[in-house]
Amino acid sequence: MTETAFTPRVFSGIKPSGGLQLGNYLGAIKRFVGMQGEMETVYCVVDLHAITVWQDPAELASATREVAAGYLAAGLDPTKSILFNQSQVSAHAELGWIFNCVARVGWMNRMTQFKDKAGANAEKVSLGLYAYPSLMAADILLYHATHVPVGEDQKQHVELTRDIAAKFNHDYKQDFFPITEPVTEGPATRIMNLRDGTKKMSKSGESDMERINMTDKAEVIAKKFKKAKTDPEPLPETVEGLAGRPEARNLVDIYAALNDTTPEAVIAEYAGAGWGRFKPALADLAVAKLSPIADEMARLMDDPAEIDRVLADGSARAREIANPILQKTYDIVGLLRS
Structure with a gap:
């Protein structure tokens, strides 16, 4: 095989379930915005992934718009990046099926997130929840993405994407899909719970005080941080002194990420x-950085037609990249089209 030079391109996405919180912003959206201009950027609201568990249809549509509003309010420019929702580009599902036939069951059995989400009810969850990592690989490779910004907990999925690309290229003797690189830089790639620094901040946590919602008003943001769990010790002289102090480390990381600096600083x-x-x-x-985003998200959510227009335009631009790659994949595999 001759080695192919791939255009540097970023792809990443956020699932529209529950609502955006600070972890989504610092761990994903803020980084996405910062990558604009560095290379081609393609960002997605992955609504097909959301339905691996039951979603109320009206709530799913609203949540999809909310994630898009979060992207835009945080500074994503739809003229510089492609922003769309996954289900409007059918090539995602089509390539996902081909990758279902490339990926091995043993690879899926090693996916720790499935084990975490399924728990003791693994026999009762949807097949989609089990197989969604191969759809995630399709999301990435459909655009020949060379870089994917992810948190540490998603890195395993990018490794699976690399395995699928390598096996496809080997099986069909084609250097067709890139071996995508995960991008995990930043002081806060994993934001933790404000009430328990050993648990990830989540949209589904029991208490609203555990998280900062991206729609929270200024006074709520301030209250949550002032009441965040800490320990009795003051801040140490060095970052190494934060070892074994998860709540302290989390708040320092959040401060660093919001202020575009480092924990050391x-x-x-x-x-x-x-x-x-x-x-x-x-x-x-936090109020200074997040309140303007919450205000702009509220304005955008009051104008759903504008959000839908942006997503429709982004979907059309995404299809221009995705469809030729899918058609070439069909040719490689030997799927006949009249």
Whole structure:
């Protein structure tokens, strides 16, 4: 096989279930916006992934618009990036089936997120929940994406994508799909729960005080950070001093990510400070950074036709890239079209 030079291109997506929270913003959307201009950027609302578990249809449509609003409110420019929802580009599902036939059952059995989500009810969950990593691989490789910004908990899925690409290329003796690189830089690629620093911040947590919703008003954001769980010790002199202090580490990481700096710089500024000084400073910073996004999301959600227009335009542009890659895949596999 001759080695192919692939156009540098970013792909990533967010699932529209529950509602956007700070982890989505710092771990994903903020990074997506920052990558605009560095290379081609394709961003998606992965609504087909959402239905691996039951979704109320009206709520799913609204949640899809909310994620799109979050992208736009955070600064994603739909003239610089492609923004669309997955179900409007049918090639995702078509390539997903081909990759179902490339991926091995043993690979799927190693996916830790399925085990976490299925729990003791693995025999009762949908086949889609079991197989969705191969659809995720299709999402990425349908655009010949060379880079995928992900959190640490999603890195295994990019590794599976690489395995599927490598097996397809080997089986068909074609250097057709790129071996995608995960991008995991940043101080807060995994945002933790404000009430338990050992658990990831989640849209489905029991208490609303556990998370910062991207639709929260300024006073709510401030209250949640001021009441966030901490420990009795002041901030240490070095970042190494945060070891074994998950709540402290989480708040320092959040501050660093919001302020476009590093945990080391935060510690240098607040070394020895008590929580009575640090948490109000974090609350003020969060309000300054997040409130404008919440306000713009509210404005956009009041104009769903504008969101739908952006998604329709993005879907058309996505199909221009995706459809030729799908058709070439069909040719390689030997699928006959009249």
